[in-house]
Amino acid sequence: MSTLVLLTITGLGLGALYFLIASGLSLIYGLMGVLNFAHGAFITFGAYAAWWITTHVEASAEAELILATAFGLVFGAVLGALIELVFIRPLYRRPIEQVLVTVGLALALGALVFGIWGADPKLFPDRPGEEISLPSWMIDTTTILGARIPNDRFVEIAVAVVVLAGLTAFLRFTRIGLIIRAGVENRSMVTALGIDVRKTFTFVFAVGGALAALAGVLSGIYFSTVDPGRGTSLLIFAFIVVVIGGFGSIGGSAVAAVAVGLVQQYANYYAADWLDWSGAGDVAVMFLLAGVLLLRPEGLAPKVAH
Amino acid sequence: MMTPRRAVVPVLLLALLIVLPFLSVDIPVLFGGPLDSPGTLNLLALCLVFAGVALSYDLLFGYTGLLSFGHALYFALGVYLPAIAVTEWEWSLPAALALLAVVAIALPLVLGAVSLRVTGIAFAMVTLAFAQAGNVIVQTNPGGLTGGDEGIILNFDPLPDFVVGIVNTKYLYWLALGYAVAVFLIARAAIGSSAGHVWRAIRDNERRVEVIGLRPYPYKLLAFVLASFLAAWGGFLWLLLIGVTPEVTTATFTLTLLVMVVLGGTGTRFGALVGGFAYTLLDNRLRNLAGEERIQDLPDVLRVPLSEPLFLLGALFVAIVFFAPGGISSFPARLRSLVYRRAAKESAS
Amino acid sequence: MSTATALDVNDLHVYLGESHVLQGVSFSVAKGGVTALLGRNGVGKTTTLRALMGLVPRSRGSVEVQGENVTRLPTHAIVRRGIGYVPEDRDVFAGLTVEENLRLSERGGNGRYDLVYDLFPELRERGRQRAGTLSGGQQQMVAIARALLNDNDLLLIDEPTKGLAPLLVTEVAVALERAAELSTILLVEQNLGVAKRVAEHAVVLDGGRVVYEGAAGELLSNPERVRELLGVGGAGH
Structure with a gap:
């Protein structure tokens, strides 16, 4: 029982990271039709920016x-907004080129991280000369049903819940949120109402960048390190979350993120034990995706581009 | 079909490539040693392999309009499966290659059948997920088969002598040339066939293909299986040239294939070949450049980006997408129109 | 340019894919009243409205709104010159409530909700209902209400009675008459009864060009001209 509780909360913590990344990806894709491969760079740069501060x-x-x-x-938000303004906006109405440019940026920015900080992981937070690097209550554990849970897991989950509530309220109650929701449905009709929808593009890129960077920082706490491959490895799971959850749907992303995080943790523990193989969790997630697509291909197809 | 006159240049080029291992010519900047040196031949062979692999990817992306992010999986299959068969299971080479031939059709048939149930970006993500599963399997080394990060030290005993050893690099080079030519001929035949016409129709407007009463699905699956099968043999050549390295299973590796195709020009007969060749050459030269003292002595702001080939290639790719969407293969036409326009302007003034 | 016209279209060319849909469309819409844009199916009426809105690329020609050239402006800027648009397929935002659909289209914070709810009282009652769950007729009301909410000078309305039950057609026609008292209207309408009832002027498209521009009554009360220009009663209809 205590193992199950530990796995569940760890899985939720991981799902929290996926959700933070996927929600931005999903909004960007839903509104603009751009699959943003550069999102991984937001995660990595956000994590390194935070690490740099701690040093x-x-x-x-x-x-x-x-x-x-x-x-x-802030670094993630600025990076996101800059990339939208400089690289995505000039290619408005050329969605394939937009995706290709984000691919180029993902490769270039990923290589830049290697170049600047090297291939080795960095301890996070890095507090030279200090005995503890995280606040001590975060390193402590809380016992739930016999399971000793590291407290930082709760922080990750709480942050994701706050972001989910905040995003939902924002989309529902503000004018920009209204424009984004309408734009996800039918972008050209929004412009036909006299609204300059492009302003919201920069905005969602900034929000996506900020949330991805937040996920990067939290992943630094989760794994106690930041490394140059962090963005890419988390991004792939976030992509899967977006496909399962449906493009442009924040609620869908949240549900899918929890499902992916839990499946990964459970499979990692139980199947890995049984198969004597540590890759079971990740591969189980790929199977989950394939299964969902086989059962409901129509529900997961992206909305028709216009 | 090519008219005789248009065929002259490719045939001459092919003849040159065939006799190349006998040419003791130094080409500074482009190559580190004379053309017939093992190092240069190895690099050229690699360039030819990626010319072929890029063309196989272009069958999907450029001709059928399928944006796959999982092509690396089938290339990696060609690297790993024969290596495991001859090394771990101690199979003979023909048996290992026969196995590869079967699996390189069966695996894309199954995974393609699943992935192609969705279209567009969802398809891209599903292929990415499958390729990532491959990456996880390789990295986590189940049953000690794949060697994890270390890769596999290939058992050379079952291999014929002519593919082993530095002095025999020219045979590997010819093998790679044969591979590139074979992929080109197969791709050309496939593109010219009736299925090839349907591929392009799907790329241009899938809905319209459905309207005229054809099911796009089997045609897309055919393109997927053919492209994957061709890529797998490129992987086998990589195994002979480089060995087993887990980097061929990464998402980044698939992305570089996409970069090659776009760099050369999508959906054109020679674009992907040129792109694959040029990218590989450029990547190698930039790597060498990064190690040079004059780069290492530069201030950090310049040194860091210049010593990361992938940064420069990514930036070049972005520039191509922005300023030359047709890729390298569109340069002659661009140049011609530029010269022509200038001539027209001069005669007008 | 004279400012007596609400809209001047000059030599408008539009390609959709490879087909040359509009091949030099020129006409003017006088201020006030309803001008009907008529023509056979597939002749480019909807494309004309979309081209005026900047929703499809124009390869040649100019569009002037109240004498101001808007040809090069993006869609949202054209709309802000005082244009309301009711698209052919209504295009209400299905996931938004009725009230949110209206609020989204409101410009400058002085929406004429009283006017809109007076015309379509149902919309007030259904304010919190998602537009996607409304009937076709109710969705049409939302679409028209979105255009009427702002004090627009010109309304571009595309087949508002398409697929509606006869009773609803009358209701929409009444709304159009009311709207015509407030703004100039360019109306695409296949229902000639409605066109005859509300329109003073008519512009007829055929073969990608304007083949008739003049009084609506004169055209529509002449069955031979109607058959000749609009193909009604012809073999294809």
Whole structure:
């Protein structure tokens, strides 16, 4: 029982990371029809930006973490907005070229991370000369039904829940949210109502960049390191979450992220034991995707581009 | 069909490529040693392999309009399966290759049948997921078969002598040339066939294909299986040239195939060949350049980007998409129209 | 340019794929009243409206709204010159509520909700219902209401009575008459009864060009001309 609880909460923690990445991807794709491969760079750069802060600032563990997270978030948002303005906007109405450009950016930015910080993982947070790097309550465990759960898992889950609630409220109650929801359905009709829908493109890229960077920072806490391949490896699972959850749907992304995180953790533990193979969790997720597509291909096809 | 006059250039080029291992010519900048040196021949062989693999990818992307992010899986199949068969199971080479031939049809048939149930971006993501499963399998080394990060040290005993050893690089080169030519001929025949016409119709407007009463699905599956099968043999040549390395299973590897095709020009007969060849050559030269002292002595702002070939190639790719969407193969036509326009302007003034 | 016209279209050419749909369409819409844009099926009426809106690329020609050239403006900027658009397939946002559909189209924060709810009282009652769950007729009301909500000078309305039950056709015709008191209307309408009832002017397209421009009554009360220009009663219809 205690193992199941541990796996469940760890799976939810992982699902929280996937959700943060997938929600931005899903909004960008839903609104603009752009599959953003550069999203992985937002994750990685966000994580490294936060790591960089922890190496350059001396403060209490809490203050440092909050500062690092805020910096990573802003860095991701700015990077997202810049990429939209400089690279995506000039190719408006050329969706294939937009995807290709994000592929080029993903390769180039990924290589840049290697070039700047090297291939080896960095300890996160990095507090030279300090005994503890994370706030001590985060390293402590809480016992639930006999399972000792590291507290940082709860932080990841809580952040994702807050983001989910915030995004949902934002989409429902603000004018930009209204435009985004309408734009996901029918972009050209939104412009035919006299609304400059392109302004929301920069906005969703900035939000997507910020959330991906947040996921990058949280992944640094989850794995205790940041590494240059982090963005790519998380991005692939986020892609799967977006396909399962449906493009443009925040709620769908949340459900799918939880499903993927849990399947991965359960399979990793139970099947890995049984098969004596550590890749079971990841491969199980691929099977989950294939299964969903076989059962409901029509429900998962992207909306018709217009 | 090619008219005799248009065939002259490709035939001459092919003749040159065939006799190339006998030419002791130094081409500075492009190659590190004379053309007949093993190092240069190995690089040229690799360029030819990727010319073929890029063309196989273009059958999917450029001709049928299928954006797959999982092509690396089938290339990796050609690397790993024969290596495991001859090394771990101690099969003979013919038996290993027969197995590869069967699996290189069966696997894309099954995975393609599933992935092609969805279209567009969802298809891209499903192929990516399957390829990623392949990557996970290779990395996690189930049953000690794949060797994880280390790869596999190939058992050379079952291999014929002429593919082993540095002095025999020219045979590998000819093998690679044969592969590129074979892929080209097969692709040309396939594109010219009735199925090839349907592929292009699907690319241009899938709905219209359905309207005239054809089911696009089997045609797309055919393209998928053919392209994967051809890529697998490119993987086998990589095995002989480079060996077993897990990097061929990564998503980044598939993305570089996409870069090659777009670099050369999609949906054109020679574009992908040129793109695959040029990309591989450029990648190699940039790697060498990165190691040079004059780069290492530069300030960080310049040194870091210049010593990452993938950064430069990614940036070049973005520039191509922005400024020359037809890729390298469109350059002659662009140049011609530029010269022509200038001539017209001069005669007008 | 004279400002007596609400809209001037000059030598408009549009290609859709490879087909040359509009081959030099020129006409003017006088200020006030309803101008009907008529023609056989597939003659390019909807394409004309979409081209005026900047929703399809125009290869040649110019469009002037109240004497101002808007040819090169993006769609949203054209609309902000005071245009309301009711598309052929209504294109209401199915996932948004009726009230959200209206709020989205409101420009400048002074939407004429009283006017709209007075014309279509049902919309007030169904404000919180998702537009996708409405009947076709109710969706048409939302689409027209979106265009009437702002104080537009010109309304482009594409087949508002298409596929509606006879009772609803009358209701829409009444709404059009009411709207015509407030704005100039360019109306694409296949229902000649409705066109005859509301339109003063008519523009007829054929073969990608304008073949008639003049009084609507004169054209529509002449059965021979109607058959000749609109093909009604002909073999194809």
